[in-house]
Amino acid sequence: MLIFRKPLENVERPQMPADVVIVGGGPAGMACALRLSQLIDQHNVAQPDAPLSKENIYVLEKAREVGQHCLSGALLDPRSMRELLPGFEKEAPLDAEVTKESVYFLTEKGKLKFPVTPPPLRDHGNYVISINRFVKWLGSKVEETGITVFTGFAGSELLYGLDGDGNRVTGVRTDDKGVDKENQQKSNFEPGYDLQAKVVILAEGTRGSLTKQLISKFDLTRNSNPQTWGQGVKELWEVPSGRVAPGEVIYTMGWPLTSKEYGGAWIYGSKDNVVSLGFVTGLDYPDPRLDPQKVLQDFKQHPFVAKLLEGGKMIRYGAKSLPYGGWWALPPLAGDGWMIVGDSAGFLNSARLKGIHLAIKSGMLAAETAFEALKKDDSSAATLGAFQKNVEASWIKDELWKVRNMHQGFEHGFYAGMFHTGLQMFTGGRGLHNRYPSKAGYEHMKKLAELPPDGGGEAHLLGPAKGDGKLTFDKLTDLYHSGTKHEEDQPAHLVIRDTDICNTRCVKEFGSPCQNFCPANVYEMVEDTTQLNGKRISLNPSNCVHCKTCDIIDPYQIITWVPPEGGGGPNYDGM
Amino acid sequence: MKILVCMKQVPQKDAPLKLNESGTWIREDVSYEVNEPDAFALEESLRQKEKHGGEVVVITSGPARAQQVLREALAKGADRAIHLEDNAFVGLDAFNTARAFAAAIKDEQFDLIFTGLQSDDYGYAQTGVVLAELLGWPHATIIMHIEKNDAGIRVKRELEAGYFQYVDMPLPAVLTIQSGINKLRYATLIGIKQAKNKPLRKVTLAEVQSAIGANLQKIERLYVPQKTKNTEFLEGPPAEVAKKLVDKLRNEVRVL
Numbered sequence: 001m002l003i004f005r006k007p008l009e010n011v012e013r014p015q016m017p018a019d020v021v022i023v024g025g026g027p028a029g030m031a032c033a034l035r036l037s038q039l040i041d042q043h044n045v046a047q048p049d050a051p052l053s054k055e056n057i058y059v060l061e062k063a064r065e066v067g068q069h070c071l072s073g074a075l076l077d078p079r080s081m082r083e084l085l086p087g088f089e090k091e092a093p094l095d096a097e098v099t100k101e102s103v104y105f106l107t108e109k110g111k112l113k114f115p116v117t118p119p120p121l122r123d124h125g126n127y128v129i130s131i132n133r134f135v136k137w138l139g140s141k142v143e144e145t146g147i148t149v150f151t152g153f154a155g156s157e158l159l160y161g162l163d164g165d166g167n168r169v170t171g172v173r174t175d176d177k178g179v180d181k182e183n184q185q186k187s188n189f190e191p192g193y194d195l196q197a198k199v200v201i202l203a204e205g206t207r208g209s210l211t212k213q214l215i216s217k218f219d220l221t222r223n224s225n226p227q228t229w230g231q232g233v234k235e236l237w238e239v240p241s242g243r244v245a246p247g248e249v250i251y252t253m254g255w256p257l258t259s260k261e262y263g264g265a266w267i268y269g270s271k272d273n274v275v276s277l278g279f280v281t282g283l284d285y286p287d288p289r290l291d292p293q294k295v296l297q298d299f300k301q302h303p304f305v306a307k308l309l310e311g312g313k314m315i316r317y318g319a320k321s322l323p324y325g326g327w328w329a330l331p332p333l334a335g336d337g338w339m340i341v342g343d344s345a346g347f348l349n350s351a352r353l354k355g356i357h358l359a360i361k362s363g364m365l366a367a368e369t370a371f372e373a374l375k376k377d378d379s380s381a382a383t384l385g386a387f388q389k390n391v392e393a394s395w396i397k398d399e400l401w402k403v404r405n406m407h408q409g410f411e412h413g414f415y416a417g418m419f420h421t422g423l424q425m426f427t428g429g430r431g432l433h434n435r436y437p438s439k440a441g442y443e444h445m446k447k448l449a450e451l452p453p454d455g456g457g458e459a460h461l462l463g464p465a466k467g468d469g470k471l472t473f474d475k476l477t478d479l480y481h482s483g484t485k486h487e488e489d490q491p492a493h494l495v496i497r498d499t500d501i502c503n504t505r506c507v508k509e510f511g512s513p514c515q516n517f518c519p520a521n522v523y524e525m526v527e528d529t530t531q532l533n534g535k536r537i538s539l540n541p542s543n544c545v546h547c548k549t550c551d552i553i554d555p556y557q558i559i560t561w562v563p564p565e566g567g568g569g570p571n572y573d574g575m
Numbered sequence: 576m577k578i579l580v581c582m583k584q585v586p587q588k589d590a591p592l593k594l595n596e597s598g599t600w601i602r603e604d605v606s607y608e609v610n611e612p613d614a615f616a617l618e619e620s621l622r623q624k625e626k627h628g629g630e631v632v633v634i635t636s637g638p639a640r641a642q643q644v645l646r647e648a649l650a651k652g653a654d655r656a657i658h659l660e661d662n663a664f665v666g667l668d669a670f671n672t673a674r675a676f677a678a679a680i681k682d683e684q685f686d687l688i689f690t691g692l693q694s695d696d697y698g699y700a701q702t703g704v705v706l707a708e709l710l711g712w713p714h715a716t717i718i719m720h721i722e723k724n725d726a727g728i729r730v731k732r733e734l735e736a737g738y739f740q741y742v743d744m745p746l747p748a749v750l751t752i753q754s755g756i757n758k759l760r761y762a763t764l765i766g767i768k769q770a771k772n773k774p775l776r777k778v779t780l781a782e783v784q785s786a787i788g789a790n791l792q793k794i795e796r797l798y799v800p801q802k803t804k805n806t807e808f809l810e811g812p813p814a815e816v817a818k819k820l821v822d823k824l825r826n827e828v829r830v831l
Contacts, residue, residue: 016764065606148771150764177761190761315591483589483606571587573606 002499002539003183005491005562007156008176011191018056018197020370021172023155023210025061026070027131027356028342029203030138031084032363032370033059037145039371052374054146058195060174062154062546064567066139069205069546071234071320071572072131073266073276075123075249077357079395084364085141093133095270096246098123104304106255111304120351120403123249128268128276131356132572150174154563155210156192158200160217161337167218168380169337171196172210175566180489198379199370200338203363206321207548208344209562215331225328226440227346228407229321229552230263233296233519234278235478236575239312244269251353256298258457259414261285262407265299266353267308274315275308276575280353282410283321283553284441287451288513291463292549293319297472298460306471314473317481318572319519319547324350327404328435333391334384339366347396351403351421358396365390402429408436445555447509463516475521479543483571484520486542486564493541493564494522494550501556502537503528510555512537517553520545545570576629576723576746578620579683581676581690581702582613582648584641588695599794609644612691616752618759619721620689621652627723629686630654636664636675642775649770650762656773661780668792669701676702677709678786679778687728688749692717699792700751707749714749715742719756 020036022029037054044051063069075098081088101123103114142149154175161168171194178189202211206229215221244250248269257263262282269275279299281292299305323329323346330346333339341347341362348355369387373379391397409420409431424431455462467474496502506512507525512535514523520543528536546569551561586592590605609617620631633648635641636659645656659675667675688710690703700716707714719739720731727745733753734740809816809823825831 014763014765068606148768150767152762153764174764186758188758188760190763193764195764481591483587483591485589571589571606573590574604 002496002537003181003491004495005179005493005564006183006495007173007192008179008183008185011176013173013191013194015194015196018058018171018195019053019374020057020199020201021195021197022059022201022203023172024203024205024208024342024344025059025063025066025139025149025151026135026203026205026342026359027138028344028359028363029059029061029201030135030142030363031080031360032201032203032341032367033057033142033147034138034145035084035364035367036370037142037147039367043371043375057147059142059147059149060153060155060172061149061151062175062563062566063569064152065136066149066151067132067134067136068571068573069569070131070135071232071318071575072356073234073268073278073353074129074131074134074356075268075354076127076129076134077352077354078125078127080357080361080364084360093137094127094129096128098126098128098249099247100245101249101251103251104253106252106302106304108255109303111252120349121251121353128247128249128270130270130574132575152567154566155204156563158210158213159194159196167336169200169214169335172200175563177565179491179565181491183491186489198337199373199384201366201370202338202340202344203342204344206323206343207551207561209560211340211344212551212560214338214340218335220331224331225325225408225435225438227323227325227329228438228441229283229323230280231283231292231319231321231517231519231547231549232278232280233293233319234276234317234575235296235314235481236316237275237277237309237312237314239273239275239309241273243273243308243312244275246271252299255302256295256460257281258461260458261290261461262410262414262417263295267305275312277305280322282441283517283549284411284439284444286444286446287455287458287462288445288448288510288555289455289462289516290458291461291465291516293475293478293519294463294465295461297465297467300471309471314481316483316572316575317478318570318575319545319549321548321552322348322355324348324407325438326350326407327397327400328408329438332388334369334381334387336381337379337384339369339384339387341366347400349399349403351406358399361394361396362391365394365396404429405431405433405436408438411438442553442555442557445510445513445553448511475519479520479545482520482545483573484543484545484569485571486544486568488542490565492539493562494539494544495560495562496537497558497560499537501558503531503535504533506556507533507535514550514554514559517549519547519549523550576623576627576686577684578623578629578631579680579685579688580613580617580620580631580633580648580653581688581706582617582633582635582644583610583691583694584608584635584637584644585610585694585696594797594799598796598798600797607640607643609647610691610694612693612752612754614691614759615754615756616689616691617648617651617653618757619752620687621760622757623687623721623723632657632683632685634676634679635659636661636667636672638662638665645775646770647762649773649775650767651760652766654773656775657778658775659778659780659783663780666790667787668790669697669699670705670791671787673702673705673709674786674788675783676706678783686746688712688747690749690751692751692753703749703751710747710749712747712749713744714751715744716751717753718750719753721750
């Protein structure tokens with residue numbers, strides 16, 4: 001019997017007043033905190049008789065340490081950082097400046113180099129970074145300002161106003177700690193706090209769990225395109241010197257994916273012969289047996305890639321979903337008491353495969369609006385709505401508007417996608433329509449009965465990967481390199497609304513794709529003779545790398561990812 | 576009771592370690608955490624304080640990053656902290672670390688000093704014991720329980736094979752605490768916030784330099800164990816193979 005995590009009821013919770021609570025200490029959240037502090041400092045110099053305090057501004061971060069749950073390629077477009085901290089290059093941990101980029105189309109054994117790098121993938125002037133180290137550094141800047149970063153604390157629920165119509169966000173409840181597998185209090189139980197906040201800024205990253213609650217409560221995305229995601233699976237390698245120069249960037253399209261899947265790979269040369277490589281597979285693929293971790297393993301076996309890695313050593317592994325629905329998939333960005341920034345909103349440029357600079361910029365703009373709200377002591381939608389307008393007036397919109405139809409163009413496969421992308425490039429992003437429609441990714445998944453039993457042309461993408469232990473790895477070996485750790489004695493944080501669907505319908509209709517799309521072996525169908533189909537869903541929540549893929553792509557939409565006890569999760573040191 | 580807890584920041588247990596260039600220690604680019612037995616020592620000190628009143632002071636040595644250990648302790652309820660801050664402290668052996676601690680606390684009057692049983696990185700299990708000797712105090716190791724009484728304390732020590740030893744001791748004393756003696760508490764938001772305003776005294780290397788000398792222990796070389804795998808086929812009729820197998824298991828592998 002699976003028991004799922006939920007905030008305990010009938011518990012007296014400590015209350016803590018807050019001016020601003022930023023949920024999530026990634027690039028967006030940290031940039032937001034930093035900008036807010038700058039504005040308050042300037043204000044306090046200008047108006048010493050009416051100072052604003054930073055005492056009650058908090059950042060909640062579910063990782064045990066800042067940056068440990070951050071995962072990206074990563075390339076940093078410095079535009080927003082230059083606005084936030086002019087001259088930041090001198091002190092930020094930047095591993096290499098991009099000096100060379102190339103784009104290839106791969107066939108099974110061959111490769112075709114694009115004669116010209118497509119403009120969106122021209123990365124000169126960007127930096128290869130470890131997002132983990134970069135955010136750690138940003139976090140230390142935030143700590144210096146006097147703003148408190150609570151590491152090891154997740155936002156588990158939003159609080160809504162009891163007065164009036166209850167439609168106002170009034171704060172955040174943090175996770176209950178010391179709850180056992182049966183949802184009972186342990187002797188060291190600590191109830192989650194109710195942070196009563198004037199302004200809540202959701203900077204949770206991809207598929208934020210509070211963001212999801214908020215969107216669903218107010219049906220916020222009724223006028224947006226459905227958000228679409230990819231799953232990025234990354235490995236960090238140490239390779240013999242001379243293989244990939246620091247600052248060298250390689251993108252590939254094609255193999256191992258076929259024309260039916262969306263996605264591609266990156267290879268970035270960092271310092272000290274470290275190479276970051278990864279594969280993003282669109283979470284809108286048709287075959288439920290596809291395994292994105294296997295896709296990366298296939299990719300590494302391509303002669304071009306295998307040669308770069310030969311004699312090297314895989315040192316870290318990680319996986320994370322990324323939103324690339326773009327401009328039309330953004331939810332409204334602000335309302336009564338709340339704003340949404342970064343990946344939680346979907347600020348990612350899918351043509352450039354970059355979102356860090358947009359996350360930072362959106363965090364900064366939200367800080368400017370939060371600052372106005374503090375000054376006026378009014379955080380109603382009327383005040384916070386300025387954030388929406390400011391985003392629309394900023395270069396975020398300029399950048400995203402040009403690629404607003406990019407991903408939708410690929411809805412009907414690779415070749416249609418290339419056609420639309422080409423067309424959109426010449427029409428300022430418009431293509432055939434000002435707004436291309438799209439379907440949610442999970443709706444593209446087909447039932448086994450509609451697919452060739454052996455996978456047909458996709459056979460090589462279907463999991464699980466076996467791994468040779470040198471170039472390729474099975475999932476558990478990879479997972480070990482993610483440094484993932486959780487308190488074992490706690491309820492499952494992968495909340496399945498109805499496990500009967502898993503055991504009776506999904507196993508037959510889709511063949512339990514959770515076993516394939518999860519990059520961390522969390523889901524397992526175990527033998528159970530009492531079940532109609534002889535199998536039962538079982539969970540290994542401690543393996544979870546917090547990628548949120550299950551929450552996104554499960555075809556019945558019955559899985560909700562909620563934060564486990566704060567402090568647990570992967571450890572993406574150096575990633 | 577006034578209790579000092581000696582705490583250490585160590586590489587995280589599951590962190591992939593890389594050797595430094597001279598092969599004498601690991602590279603510093605790993606994540607760190609509180610040495611596990613030290614966390615239990617801190618918890619025990621907080622429980623003693625809750626029962627008997629007094630003060631809990633935490634001390635550590637190491638570079639700036641080590642301060643994290645103290646902040647966590649302050650957030651959980653320690654009253655103040657002492658940080659011997661210098662990268663050079665990382666290279667000290669147990670004897671010198673104890674001497675540096677003794678020098679840093681020479682003006683304090685503690686009833687008890689707790690250390691973890693041993694550190695998860697070096698694993699010397701010496702610093703607490705040496706510190707007791709330097710102070711001229713009694714000590715007891717591998718502590719599983721502490722009870723205060725009129726004469727001093729009664730402690731339970733873990734021995735081998737499920738045996739325990741009970742010892743009555745006078746105060747002041749040094750105890751090295753075993754992991755699992757209690758259940759660790761979580762830091763709370765209010766605790767973390769209040770910790771920012773708790774006193775943290777920094778001690779420089781220069782202040783304790785005169786107390787320490789040359790290291791008496793040092794690591795010559797650190798290396799990753801070579802994994803080797805040998806497969807041997809035993810051939811012959813089953814009875815003979817079984818005999819050979821038993822012989823190998825008994826005399827070569829020594830598991831029988």
